[in-house]
Amino acid sequence: MFLKEKLFLIFATTASLLLASPAWPQLQIEIVDGVEGALPVAIVPFAFEDAPVQPETPMHEVIAADLQRSGLFAPIAVEDMIDRPSSPAEVRFGTWRLLKVDYVAIGRWVPGDDRLSGEIQYHLVAVHSGRTLWSRAISAAPGEIRLRAHQIADAIYEELTGTPGAFASRIAYVKVANIGTEQEQFELVVADSDGFNPQTIVRHSQPILSPSWAPDGRKLAYVSFATGRSNVVIQDIFTGQRETVSAERGINGAPAFSPDGRLLAMSLSRSGSPEIWVRNLDNGRMEQLTNHWSINTEPAWSRDGRFVYFTSDRAGRPQLYRVGRDGRGIERVTYEGQYNSRVSVDPYQGLLAMVHGGDANYRIAILDRESGRMRVLSPGRMDESPSFSPNGRMVLYATREGERGVLAAVSIDGRFRQRLVLSDGDVREPAWSPLMR
Amino acid sequence: MKPVLRIFYILVLAGLLSACASQTRDLPPEPQPEAQPPQQPSDPVEVDRLDPTNYTDSRNLPNPDSILSQREIYFEFDRADVRPEYLPLVRAHATYLKANSTARMELEGHADERGSREYNLGLGERRGNSVSDLLAAEGVSSRQVEVVSYGEERPVCRQSSETCWERNRRVEIVYTAR
Known part of the structure; x- marks a missing residue:
């Protein structure tokens, strides 16, 4: 914490001395629907x-x-x-x-x-x-x-x-510059929750996806194609130190830190089809939670760390499932709609946000498992990558405007929505950090 | 190396010279364009002798008359089964790989933008695997073929329309060694 503040201070002081007005491309926030x-x-x-x-x-x-x-x-x-x-x-x-x-x-x-x-x-x-x-x-x-x-x-x-605020938290997202050209560049960016102070923490000509915050807000796990194949990497945001934690044959994807930060769930296809695996970050031990010929991916931990939610098309189309931390008791979670994937777990109440849709319309929806009620929050058509704010009041997600990717946030009751527009480039794969105090 | 470019420079230079002249005078003689070099050294006799259905011959890999030059296999939405019209293509490449044991192939699996990115990574791999399985069924050694999925991260077309999505749902055959 001390080091972080010191670095921040050095960075911010230097920036304020050198730059009369910030020259970084920033997220601009427009309010779409008011309350x-x-x-x-x-x-x-x-x-x-x-x-x-x-x-x-x-x-x-x-x-x-x-x-x-x-x-x-x-x-x-x-x-x-x-x-x-x-x-x-x-x-x-x-x-x-x-x-x-x-x-x-x-x-x-x-x-x-x-x-x-x-x-x-x-x-x-x-x-x-x-x-x-x-x-x-x-x-x-x-x-x-x-x-x-x-x-x-x-x-x-x-x-x-009566609810903690989340303004002092941060967001991570992937920005693609010069999209579709020879100079295409993927950047993993970390910014304040209002889009200010964007800092590129890694940049590559090959795809970057699925950033996931460690619970201490210091590290990000993500998928890098820097070697030409998908690898899972953990990077310290403040020191830049990087560690490849999975480079197995096949897909190495969808990293998700457990709530205590000691385990990393991933989707690995080393056994043939993508399965949910858990890596113990202390000793490197691997455990396989699913064993099914279908696609099993996008793991997300329950708040207490006892369960892992994931996407599987074992019943034909992608739906959400849940498995115990020990690999037992697989149960199906979603039944409404032909396509449900990429779950985000609300850290406050335990609601589930997901990509919900089918054919040519994909929206963000929230499922309250207690009442069984599914509520569609976003207008579509190509909405993806939902991520709860750390206080559980908003869901940040990626959407498209024409051919361009932008970010949007919506309140969990669906009444208030805003668009976050980057001045240049295509923005996608948002991940909202935990609360940092 | 690029004669067209060289001629262009000469013409531009000539144009600049004439523009610089402030008084009326005889223009310098037009530079003679250099003779075009002969077309690619492709011996027409040899092309005639190359049988495009000989799938063991590496010269057919870039030959547009041969099915071996085709490298894309397209898929239905959220499906990974290879459609029957692509079977001749897959069999041709299988024949080539079996005849050329040092040849290596990468099968790049791709998906359209619909749905989530990590699921599409799985879908791209499943498509690559179905082509790989067909090659194996034809007797190709698994050491020669590798599948890599890019999911929806490397589209060839960027509009949100069915015509675009069709082109993005594909497996690309890439020879890493011939």
Whole structure:
């Protein structure tokens, strides 16, 4: 954690010194469908007069954009604010009541012992009761401002919804540049949850797919064709250190870390057809969980690590199944629809998101196994690779616009959807990281 | 090496020279295009003697008149069985491999974009395996054939339409040694 923050600080500081405006291609977020009844809040510009460096993007903008993207909040425009308090004593409740705002978030930079670092003191105030819900402080250096803003947005989200926020988490995705040409390049990119700070962690002319986060948020497992064949690789995001964990004959695909991070489920066809295998990352021991001539792939662990969900076409068409961690008790999970695959397990409630469809229409659907209810969340036609946010409120997925791949996110009730558009290239295979605290 | 290109450069140069001249004067003589080199050194007598149905002869691998020059096998959606019209193609390559024991073949399995990527990796491999199984049934040694699946990662056509998907659902035969 210490090393990570240090690296981040060095990176961010260097970047802010060298670049007046970020030159990286970034994800742009457009809201496709909105929600009625979002909570009106005011994120007042944080007082930064005493800060050594002004942040590239003001903190209140990052926080307001996060909250707005969740679909649950409607931050008011800064121009509409009558005053700009930065401490609870300065909050005049009458003016905020006039603006029909329910909650006000305020904050300021307070210098520390050395000139560069300091802390951000921030407060959340309830307008109707006139109470300060909490007053907190978080250490900060100039390069950490965006991360701190996401963490404050997480705190506000959790206080007002009862669910942890996921704004300080990250996303991984595959970007393809110069698609269809001799210079085609596959890149594995890691970015903040709002698409900022994209960093390419590996780049190759051969395909890259299926990124999967380790539960500590430090490593990614993925499939690389760098050798001309599919291999499973684990890479440390911060050091760049890479290890090939499976390069067997045939397919080496679909890596998925167990919830404790000690096991890696994969789909390997070394025995003839793709089967689910589990590798113990401590001692390299391999266990085979399925044994069937069909395609068995896309493993995903249950939250408690006792089961592995997977895709199999053993009944003719691809459907979801579940097998015990010991390879026993295989049961079919999906019956509705002719094609169900690529499951993602909700880390919060245990819902299952999947690719659902048939023929020429593939959408993202959620199955609640307790009620047996299947809910289609996305419009199609070529939607794939669903990945739950770590707080279980949103599903990130890949879709197509014409010939171009883009990412989209939808709330689990299907009421709120947004599109994440990269300025260039084809984007696919998103994976949302675990919560990082 | 590229006579057409060379002529183009000469013409461009001539054009630039004439454009530079500010006064009216006689144009330099047109450069004579170089004589075209003879066509690819393919002896017509030899082509006539090459029997395109002789599937043991490596000269038929690039011969468009021979079925050995065909390297793509196409599949139905979510299916991996080789359609009967491709059996002569597979048998021709089987004959070649049996007659040329040092020849090595890679069967690249591909899928269209529909459905999930990892499942399509499995489907591409299954298609490669069905061609490989047919070759084995014809008596080809398993040491000569290797299957690699690219799933939907290497499409030849990128539109979301049936005409495109048909072309992407394929096995490509690649000779890594002839």
